[in-house]
Amino acid sequence: METNMFNRALMDIAGDDGVFKPLADVPKPKFILPKLEDVTAAKHQLEIRGVKRTRLVKLEQAMYLTNQEETCLQPTPIEIYLKLECEQICRTFKTRGAINYVANTDPALLKHGVITPSVGSFGQGLAHISKHHPDIIPTCTVLLPDQMDRYRAELLEEQGANVRILPFFDWWFALENRMLPPSFGVDDPLRKAHFIHPASTECSAGDATIALEILEELPDVDSIVVPFCTGGFSAGVSHVVNQINPKVKVFAAEVNSSTPLRTAMDNGNPKRCNHTASFVDQIGGENVLPFMWDPIKKSGVEGSLVVNQEQIVNAIQTIINEVGVVAEGAGATPLAAAMAGKAGTGKICCVVTGGNIDAAFMDQVMRGQVPQPRF
Numbered sequence: 001m002e003t004n005m006f007n008r009a010l011m012d013i014a015g016d017d018g019v020f021k022p023l024a025d026v027p028k029p030k031f032i033l034p035k036l037e038d039v040t041a042a043k044h045q046l047e048i049r050g051v052k053r054t055r056l057v058k059l060e061q062a063m064y065l066t067n068q069e070e071t072c073l074q075p076t077p078i079e080i081y082l083k084l085e086c087e088q089i090c091r092t093f094k095t096r097g098a099i100n101y102v103a104n105t106d107p108a109l110l111k112h113g114v115i116t117p118s119v120g121s122f123g124q125g126l127a128h129i130s131k132h133h134p135d136i137i138p139t140c141t142v143l144l145p146d147q148m149d150r151y152r153a154e155l156l157e158e159q160g161a162n163v164r165i166l167p168f169f170d171w172w173f174a175l176e177n178r179m180l181p182p183s184f185g186v187d188d189p190l191r192k193a194h195f196i197h198p199a200s201t202e203c204s205a206g207d208a209t210i211a212l213e214i215l216e217e218l219p220d221v222d223s224i225v226v227p228f229c230t231g232g233f234s235a236g237v238s239h240v241v242n243q244i245n246p247k248v249k250v251f252a253a254e255v256n257s258s259t260p261l262r263t264a265m266d267n268g269n270p271k272r273c274n275h276t277a278s279f280v281d282q283i284g285g286e287n288v289l290p291f292m293w294d295p296i297k298k299s300g301v302e303g304s305l306v307v308n309q310e311q312i313v314n315a316i317q318t319i320i321n322e323v324g325v326v327a328e329g330a331g332a333t334p335l336a337a338a339m340a341g342k343a344g345t346g347k348i349c350c351v352v353t354g355g356n357i358d359a360a361f362m363d364q365v366m367r368g369q370v371p372q373p374r375f
Contacts, residue, residue, distance in 0.1 A: 034205035086355030098125025100206025113139030204236035222346030225334035231292035258284025280329035
């Protein structure tokens with residue numbers, strides 16, 4: 001993997017004791033793929049805490065795949081189902097992972113609040129807990145990159161989160177290295193907050209409960225398509241599905257403005273890809289997080305399905321017209337891939353991971369236009 005300015009082994013980081021240590025010497029929790037029993041336990045934790053079992057609906061609009069090269073063949077019908085996590089608490093699937101993480105964490109670690117690098121969705125889940133249970137999480141700080149539409153910051157602040165906007169490189173450092181960047185001084189009060197990474201084993205187990213619900217309601221599903229986020233969601237879902245029914249394929253969908261997974265798969269290792277900010281702001285990054293690459297490979301993710309923003313706009317319109325619910329750009333990416341024939345044939349379940357989208361964006365989408373982000 002190529003080295004960037006934040007991977008240098010000589011960079012020093014201040015520890016909790018104020019002593020600077022080489023980056024390589026700073027201990028980091030290891031990501032471990034959740035086992036089936038972990039996800040089953042997470043399902044119980046979420047149920048007793050009021051997390052919704054979201055709807056699984058079939059698109060009634062007829063879908064056909066046509067082989068362009070062999071026109072003598074009949075079009076192949078496909079059945080598309082939508083797992084509506086856009087109807088989840090906070091209108092995002094990440095609420096599952098956030099609640100499961102907190103449920104499995106020593107309360108003493110949370111007494112100074114929590115801090116997380118996020119593109120919004122995971123931060124919303126933690127902010128929800130902090131707002132309704134300040135006795136558990138007294139404060140929630142969310143680190144957002146400056147290449148993020150301002151709607152995300154406004155949404156988090158409405159939910160009571162403290163939002164700090166970081167230069168993209170500082171934010172990426174926190175995400176890649178699972179710690180606060182050096183720009184946070186030794187005496188910064190936020191260093192006392194418990195750092196939570198959205199790609200952790202507990203979060204992945206909570207998010208992967210979606211797979212259990214899909215397989216319970218649609219046991220003969222052929223493929224499941226999820227957006228590619230930090231890797232914990234797609235790896236967790238794929239790993240659980242393979243433990244229950246290895247015949248089911250799990251794909252990760254990406255937008256062509258940022259394809260870290262496709263780039264890594266093409267090169268055999270994480271490698272920086274071209275990254276352009278877009279209205280599909282809940283997925284995409286510079287590269288696959290290095291500590292997630294081996295778990296992704298081990299999980300059995302079938303591949304990356306890349307679509308463009310026009311296809312995503314069409315998918316959002318389809319969800320609104322066919323189901324009557326609103327999906328954000330990332331949430332509609334799996335359906336865009338399925339409608340383009342990239343997920344194959346048979347019964348395909350697309351996870352609509354979120355429904356938080358700016359009203360101005362929706363106006364443009366309904367006009368068939370690709371929205372432009374407002375930083």
